Amino acid sequence: MSLDPLRPDLVPFLQEYLPTVRSSSDSRPFVTLTYAQSLDARISLGPGIRTAISDMETKVMTHYLRYHHAGILVGAGTALADDPGLNCKWPGRDEQGQDNDEVRKDEPLSLHSPTPIIIDPSQKWRFTGSKMQQLFAAGEGKPPIVVVERLPEAPEKDVRYLVASRDAATGQFDWPWLLGALKSQFQLDSVMVEGGACVIKALLARPDVVDSLVVTVGSTYLGAGGVAVSPATPVKLSDVSWWRGKRDSIMAARLTQQSM
Numbered sequence: 001m002s003l004d005p006l007r008p009d010l011v012p013f014l015q016e017y018l019p020t021v022r023s024s025s026d027s028r029p030f031v032t033l034t035y036a037q038s039l040d041a042r043i044s045l046g047p048g049i050r051t052a053i054s055d056m057e058t059k060v061m062t063h064y065l066r067y068h069h070a071g072i073l074v075g076a077g078t079a080l081a082d083d084p085g086l087n088c089k090w091p092g093r094d095e096q097g098q099d100n101d102e103v104r105k106d107e108p109l110s111l112h113s114p115t116p117i118i119i120d121p122s123q124k125w126r127f128t129g130s131k132m133q134q135l136f137a138a139g140e141g142k143p144p145i146v147v148v149e150r151l152p153e154a155p156e157k158d159v160r161y162l163v164a165s166r167d168a169a170t171g172q173f174d175w176p177w178l179l180g181a182l183k184s185q186f187q188l189d190s191v192m193v194e195g196g197a198c199v200i201k202a203l204l205a206r207p208d209v210v211d212s213l214v215v216t217v218g219s220t221y222l223g224a225g226g227v228a229v230s231p232a233t234p235v236k237l238s239d240v241s242w243w244r245g246k247r248d249s250i251m252a253a254r255l256t257q258q259s260m
């Protein structure tokens with residue numbers, strides 16, 4: 001699949017929400033939470049169903065975001081349901097800093113691609129045989145880091161593992177610890193979180209670890225059977241900007257600590 005050129009007005013629109021260099025004393029990477037939802041706040045037609053919501057214009061924007069992040073994180077539910085590639089197909093910028101789809105077209109896509117991070121405590125997803133592995137083998141993507149509860153007896157070739165411990169209260173991996181480890185152990189300075197529902201719901205409630213929120217709103221309804229994303233309690237946003245495309249709109253914002 002080849003992408004259309006990036007619509008030029010997306011660059012200034014996204015500028016203030018893209019990763020900035022964090023000070024070396026910062027314990028975690030810059031984190032962007034980004035996903036596509038329908039008008040009825042669904043991210044897929046049903047559990048485990050890969051669903052295209054973004055049209056080409058906003059799909060290119062997602063690849064532009066991938067270009068600007070060192071890591072791309074999804075939960076095991078998404079890895080199993082979508083068999084995603086998680087590489088970057090947007091070709092980059094020229095030496096003058098101009099967005100230019102032609103300049104780097106001959107370079108391997110793996111250069112522009114973020115490192116996939118799969119949160120998979122009980123190791124249900126396999127890299128072997130996945131689209132990610134195909135892309136890696138073709139020089140079009142990077143191999144993943146898999147976040148697990150314990151190291152597998154038979155580690156998969158090319159996979160790096162991060163062993164995490166569960167938070168006593170929630171039974172989940174602790175986000176600040178996990179993100180801190182991605183920075184300190186794997187030198188990832190920026191991470192884009194794409195989903196799925198479980199991960200998005202958790203992170204919408206975490207202004208302490210999310211720096212930017214970029215949501216594509218597709219002009220479609222996915223209906224009552226769709227997988228809805230909604231935080232457990234109300235969330236207020238600040239620094240809100242909207243971009244309008246042919247079919248989709250994009251909202252960029254920051255999460256705030258304030259109550260409603």
Ligand SMILES: NC(=O)C1=CN([C@@H]2O[C@H](COP(=O)(O)OP(=O)(O)OC[C@H]3O[C@@H](n4cnc5c(N)ncnc54)[C@H](O)[C@@H]3O)[C@@H](O)[C@H]2O)C=CC1
Nearest residue numbers: 035036043044048075076077078172173195196197198199
């Ligand atoms: N429209 C969009 O932008 C996107 C849509 N999706 C859709 O989302 C759906 C998948 O969503 P979900 O089933 O909710 O899966 P998910 O991708 O959120 O993964 C949930 C699983 O990840 C693991 N996990 C996540 N956070 C964890 C933590 N803090 N500690 C320990 N384990 C953790 C657990 O195993 C959990 O069962 C699919 O239908 C997919 O197509 C996924 C990504 C983006």
Ligand SMILES: Nc1nc(O)c(N)c(N[C@@H]2O[C@H](COP(=O)(O)O)[C@@H](O)[C@H]2O)n1
Nearest residue numbers: 036051052053054062082084085086194
């Ligand atoms: N931005 C966006 N729009 C949609 O309509 C989507 N369904 C998604 N899904 C995310 O993209 C992953 C697929 O990536 P590849 O194209 O295979 O690289 C999918 O797993 C979700 O994370 N995103």
